[in-house]
Amino acid sequence: MKKQLQKGFTLIELMIVVAIIGILAAVALPAYQTYTAKSKFSEVVLGTSGVKIAMETCGQVENSLASCATDNAVTAAVAGAAGGAFVATVGVTGSTITGTAVTTDGLNGETYTLAGVMSNGQVVWTEGGSCQAAGYC
Template identity: 45%
Template sequence: MISKERNMSQQQQKGFSLIELMIVIAIIGILAALALPTYQTYAKKAKFSEVVMATTAVKSAIDICYQTKGSMSACKPHDDTTGGSKSVLAAQANAAVSGAHVDTVTAEADLTTTPASISITAIGEDPVDGETYILLGTDGGAGSLSWDLDVTNSTCLAAGLCDERG
């Protein structure tokens, strides 16, 4: 009789109860609900980094041209046919478009401002939903350009895909 009671008590102690399993599943569900949006944001940021990197080739070409020729007007690949003072640096920009998540990269010089400025605009495609990354270059003195993120017009800031450091 004593051995029978021992066998029953040993059988009752095996495994987890249903409540314990439900608690573990609830905890896993809560953790997954918290982690999934964070993961999606990081995945989108990683894909948007291709858009940011697409601007570097254009930026480097403009920097080199500006350092060697000394002015933005000398770096235009062609004159604007409308008679204005803006020119699209299409040759360098179109050559720089690469990456699975990059739609377009354009560069435009505004020679009417003092000092003259230049902007590089990169637009992402799905899954970064057409978010824009815009760099503004201004004469930094001593033959170099100073590049900053256009915090007013870059939509990547509001979407949390880039920060003000560019």
């Protein structure tokens, strides 16, 4: 009598493969979601860059940031800054620039702030906001 050779996979082998794929997906999915949220939030950081340049220019011309929030170049930069799909608002209060994300697409309205201080004729920026706790900036 001739012994029949096994063809294909057994049920146990298939179950092991499915379990391994499930474990890999459970680990990879949260990391991927954080990665996509970071990439969306980078649009908020980019939205503040034009305002930052206008504030730096004003600060160097005036040698102070005190009146820069109402400077024409700064207000024009603020008006054009919130054009991104994930940017809710960009604003200036005193010498602090604040960008806020939308509350959709995995973002929860996190903020990105840049606090400017004049030091030896240059503007020194300090980053802050709720994006740091979320790990987006």
